[in-house]
Amino acid sequence: MITKDILKKLASNLMFEMEEEEYDTLEKEFAIFLKQMDLIAHIKDVDGVEPMTFPFELDINDHFLRSDVANNEINFDDMKVNVKDYEENKIKVPKVVE
Amino acid sequence: MTNKLIDEIRSSLDNGEIDSHMLFEEAVTKAKEYQKEYNCFVTILDEKQEENGNSILRGIPYALKDNISTKGILTTASSNILKDYIPLYDATVYKKLKEAGAVLMGKTTLDELAMGGTGTTCHTGIVRNPWDKRRMIGGSSAGSAACVALGIVPFSIGSDTGDSIRKPAAYGGVVGYKPTYGRVSRYGLFAFASSLDHVGVFARSVKDVCYVMDVIKGHDDKDMTSLVDHDGVYIDNINRSVCGKKLFYIKEAIDIDSNSGELKKIIDNFNTTIEKCRELGMIVEEVSFRKDLLEAIYPAYMCISCAEATSNNSNLTGIAFGNRVDGHSINDIMIKTRTKGFSELIKRRFVLGSYVLQKENQEKLFLNAGRIRRLIVDKMNELFKNYDGLIMPSIGEIAPFFDKDSDRLSDEYLILGNHLVIGNFGGFPSISIPSGFVDKMPVSVNITGRAREDALVLNIANKLEEVLGYRGLVKENE
Numbered sequence: 157m158i159t160k161d162i163l164k165k166l167a168s169n170l171m172f173e174m175e176e177e178e179y180d181t182l183e184k185e186f187a188i189f190l191k192q193m194d195l196i197a198h199i200k201d202v203d204g205v206e207p208m209t210f211p212f213e214l215d216i217n218d219h220f221l222r223s224d225v226a227n228n229e230i231n232f233d234d235m236k237v238n239v240k241d242y243e244e245n246k247i248k249v250p251k252v253v254e
Numbered sequence: 255m256t257n258k259l260i261d262e263i264r265s266s267l268d269n270g271e272i273d274s275h276m277l278f279e280e281a282v283t284k285a286k287e288y289q290k291e292y293n294c295f296v297t298i299l300d301e302k303q304e305e306n307g308n309s310i311l312r313g314i315p316y317a318l319k320d321n322i323s324t325k326g327i328l329t330t331a332s333s334n335i336l337k338d339y340i341p342l343y344d345a346t347v348y349k350k351l352k353e354a355g356a357v358l359m360g361k362t363t364l365d366e367l368a369m370g371g372t373g374t375t376c377h378t379g380i381v382r383n384p385w386d387k388r389r390m391i392g393g394s395s396a397g398s399a400a401c402v403a404l405g406i407v408p409f410s411i412g413s414d415t416g417d418s419i420r421k422p423a424a425y426g427g428v429v430g431y432k433p434t435y436g437r438v439s440r441y442g443l444f445a446f447a448s449s450l451d452h453v454g455v456f457a458r459s460v461k462d463v464c465y466v467m468d469v470i471k472g473h474d475d476k477d478m479t480s481l482v483d484h485d486g487v488y489i490d491n492i493n494r495s496v497c498g499k500k501l502f503y504i505k506e507a508i509d510i511d512s513n514s515g516e517l518k519k520i521i522d523n524f525n526t527t528i529e530k531c532r533e534l535g536m537i538v539e540e541v542s543f544r545k546d547l548l549e550a551i552y553p554a555y556m557c558i559s560c561a562e563a564t565s566n567n568s569n570l571t572g573i574a575f576g577n578r579v580d581g582h583s584i585n586d587i588m589i590k591t592r593t594k595g596f597s598e599l600i601k602r603r604f605v606l607g608s609y610v611l612q613k614e615n616q617e618k619l620f621l622n623a624g625r626i627r628r629l630i631v632d633k634m635n636e637l638f639k640n641y642d643g644l645i646m647p648s649i650g651e652i653a654p655f656f657d658k659d660s661d662r663l664s665d666e667y668l669i670l671g672n673h674l675v676i677g678n679f680g681g682f683p684s685i686s687i688p689s690g691f692v693d694k695m696p697v698s699v700n701i702t703g704r705a706r707e708d709a710l711v712l713n714i715a716n717k718l719e720e721v722l723g724y725r726g727l728v729k730e731n732e
Contacts, residue, residue: 207624211681
């Protein structure tokens, strides 16, 4: 059973807020969603099946790690076009330690 | 000229009738002219970049979906949270096209963060279908499909996590190709659901898809899931005979008891298409597939994709980058930024994703979704031992009217509306090509093949396209 309180808790964990009417829509959507999830929860013959997290097994030739060399250096001039505030070559961000 | 096929544009470039500046101007002028009506673009470039590379694509304009990083060029993912974001590096697909001399002319509109199938959730408004402005083009690669359908560019790049290339291609009467997982590097693509995300191509013929794929495929050190390319050149293989190739379709998806006249016409079109396959010497057979698994495709997809998206998008906080909203503390800034930056639909999807990942739900929802994914993919691989490909109507409806559909979950389990996800579950190469018209709107057939066998899927699609007769289809404004 889903309640608005559970939904609010989930939204809060995700670090956003929603309007009351948006929660109403979400609650209705969840009723359908949970019905569909029942299909998943009660599907037959899944015991012992390993959950799939990747489309296919990679061949031995596909397994390799790149050499440990820098391949993506970003210089400050490129970076600063995308930041709100900076001083000399340092980016100013909000205080993150309280 | 930008409404022609690549061979024709190439030959006009080579014989000096046109040059790349004229082509760029033509594409940009058309794009601006159509922008108010169709909203294909987030950004239309003002200046043509110098083309340096050398390939068949040299000097030819194209468009990139706006969730693909382009250094120095606004890339928003059609979301308010990234509305001013300028990437610091180029995606590999963009870099390869640049090195091949192709000319970027714009960044296309998408459903916010690529999480939608309608083309109606973009931060700059809805994208309309070129064949009927009252209808959707579908999504999430909405602008990439529409700009090819309108003849603004001969090809464009999109991304496909559930059906986000193949569905809008089907609704828009163009070819949409999602290659094997890893065939094209995802480096620089904004991640939605990493185990399902693919970069792919829109064009007006299978041959043109091949020209583009031959440029963009291949292993990339920056994407450890990208595949080593043992494939050769696709364009060299597309005219091989397909006589004796075996295709199957799924009985449970076609045997639908429906009163919809539209669906019946789509099935009729599909049956005609199958006959054409047989005329080419292919064998087409009906096979049965577990119905409960087919009905579980959509919920399993929602579980996996929303869960992965919840995690992938947790970096959108406004701290390091993004459209930051001021606040009194770090948490306050993040909450205000995310509250303002994400639309309602995106928030709902994240809540679903978070719900299935909760400790008490993980086993029976998230992990079961992964188990269902495996059962479906195993069954497909078993069928692929006997068959070269799956052939199906791309989707069981023509492009819907704007007021008909929405991205809210429907409680109908329309198998024919969700089977394309199988291609993402198993990373199978999958192509949608126009197969005719129903009620004056384009309809399409889809071919999905074995993982890594892109060349065969493209070969079959090309031969079928030849006899279907819709190569180079384009809808230009009257």
